Amino acid sequence: MSVGSDGQFAIVKKCREKSTGLEYAAKFIKKRQRQASRRGVCREEIEREVSILRQVLHPNVITLHDVFENRTDVVLILELVSGGELFDFLAQKESLSEEEATSFIKQILEGVNYLHAKKIAHFDLKPENIMLLDKNIPIPHIKLIDFGLAHEIEDGVEFKNIFGTPEFVAPEIVNYEPLGLEADMWSIGVITYILLSGASPFLGDTKQETLANITAVSYNFDEEFFSQTSELAKDFIRKLLVKETRKRLTIQEALRHPWITSKGEIRTPEQRKTEPAQLKTERLREYTLKCHSSMPPDNTYVNFERFACVVEDVARVDQGCRALAGARDTIQDDVETLVSIYNEKEAWYREESERARHDLSQLRYEFRKVESSKKLLQEDIRATGSRLGSTARKLDHLQAQFEALGQELLADLEWLQELVGGFQLESGSVDSPSPVCCQDSSECLGELLNRSCSEEV
Numbered sequence: 001m002s003v004g005s006d007g008q009f010a011i012v013k014k015c016r017e018k019s020t021g022l023e024y025a026a027k028f029i030k031k032r033q034r035q036a037s038r039r040g041v042c043r044e045e046i047e048r049e050v051s052i053l054r055q056v057l058h059p060n061v062i063t064l065h066d067v068f069e070n071r072t073d074v075v076l077i078l079e080l081v082s083g084g085e086l087f088d089f090l091a092q093k094e095s096l097s098e099e100e101a102t103s104f105i106k107q108i109l110e111g112v113n114y115l116h117a118k119k120i121a122h123f124d125l126k127p128e129n130i131m132l133l134d135k136n137i138p139i140p141h142i143k144l145i146d147f148g149l150a151h152e153i154e155d156g157v158e159f160k161n162i163f164g165t166p167e168f169v170a171p172e173i174v175n176y177e178p179l180g181l182e183a184d185m186w187s188i189g190v191i192t193y194i195l196l197s198g199a200s201p202f203l204g205d206t207k208q209e210t211l212a213n214i215t216a217v218s219y220n221f222d223e224e225f226f227s228q229t230s231e232l233a234k235d236f237i238r239k240l241l242v243k244e245t246r247k248r249l250t251i252q253e254a255l256r257h258p259w260i261t262s263k264g265e266i267r268t269p270e271q272r273k274t275e276p277a278q279l280k281t282e283r284l285r286e287y288t289l290k291c292h293s294s295m296p297p298d299n300t301y302v303n304f305e306r307f308a309c310v311v312e313d314v315a316r317v318d319q320g321c322r323a324l325a326g327a328r329d330t331i332q333d334d335v336e337t338l339v340s341i342y343n344e345k346e347a348w349y350r351e352e353s354e355r356a357r358h359d360l361s362q363l364r365y366e367f368r369k370v371e372s373s374k375k376l377l378q379e380d381i382r383a384t385g386s387r388l389g390s391t392a393r394k395l396d397h398l399q400a401q402f403e404a405l406g407q408e409l410l411a412d413l414e415w416l417q418e419l420v421g422g423f424q425l426e427s428g429s430v431d432s433p434s435p436v437c438c439q440d441s442s443e444c445l446g447e448l449l450n451r452s453c454s455e456e457v
């Protein structure tokens with residue numbers, strides 16, 4: 001069951017914890033899938049909201065119970081605030097006293113005071129973010145919700161941004177000036193003005209006109225709207241709708257303002273005599289209806305219950321259309337992603353193909369070089385083989401010559417031995433050579449012959 005919507009990329013649904021049976025609000029925040037995408041909320045912003053919600057614990061501020069995450073969303077399990085918006089509740093009343101209005105404004109101030117004490121600025125205070133815990137009691141309990149734009153203000157650190165709802169933003173946001181806790185006080189002034197009159201102080205026909213009215217602080221207390229409003233209430237608004245942040249009421253000063261602290265009748269004796277101390281809510285109804293685009297502009301809250309079911313059905317159809325549009329956008333993003341991937345892959349394949357073609361050309365060149373070297377080597381081998389064959393034939397010829405020479409030497413040696421032997425037989429004198437001398441000569445000649453035969457060229 002959808003109980004509301006929170007921004008373009010978040011939706012809130014009612015859920016029940018199985019283990020305890022307790023009901024909570026589940027805020028589904030769509031994550032940004034790609035840094036360049038405009039769909040979804042970036043992780044840094046989600047983490048900032050979660051960090052701030054984990055720090056706060058106050059009766060007038062919504063409480064975070066748990067956090068879950070899936071592929072597409074971060075889910076915040078929040079305190080269930082089922083009483084609806086404050087302005088819707090007040091618009092259903094026939095009239096509203098300033099004391100009642102003060103009690104609601106004071107609750108808003110107390111919640112903001114808690115945040116500001118922690119240096120947390122909400123930056124998106126508007127009627128849609130001021131809810132009631134339970135509307136079935138005389139003075140319902142207010143809860144401040146939606147901390148998607150909230151920031152911690154650090155001393156000495158300048159922070160600028162352009163965000164929020166144009167009707168409620170402070171001049172420093174419009175002018176892109178350094179922001180602080182003072183921006184929330186301006187928004188409280190606008191909310192108080194609308195609550196007491198049913199008119200928006202700066203709202204123009206166009207966004208540009210609205211922002212121009214804000215920067216010029218162009219507003220007034222039209223008697224048509226503020227005839228039943230006390231001067232204290234007007235003074236409270238005047239001191240909040242101040243362009244210079246240093247002169248604007250702080251949260252502590254706002255809580256101490258006489259309009260907030262007054263316990264009794266705050267109207268003048270003349271007003272008490274002539275007019276009832278009640279503010280008409282007819283224009284607040286009209287303003288609330290105008291803010292809810294799903295409601296017919298001429299409808300009144302007298303017939304509100306009659307249209308409740310139709311409004312819920314229209315809201316479901318609207319949610320379905322938004323989901324369908326979101327799915328279309330998601331598909332479009334997916335198609336763009338696939339086209340981008342295809343283009344990247346095509347460029348990569350083209351580059352790889354060029355590189356492979358270059359490498360193949362280089363390999364072919366190297367192969368031709370190797371083939372050429374191989375042919376040269378084969379020719380060298382054949383030439384070397386031819387030269388080795390010629391050398392072998394020469395060696396064989398020399399070997400044959402040596403063998404012939406050896407035969408000749410052997411023959412000469414044998415002849416010499418025979419000659420020496422004959423000489424020894426013929427000479428028997430003492431002066432002839434001794435057998436030992438002849439033996440030595442024979443051994444020397446034999447050794448010479450063997451040495452000659454054993455050497456090779």
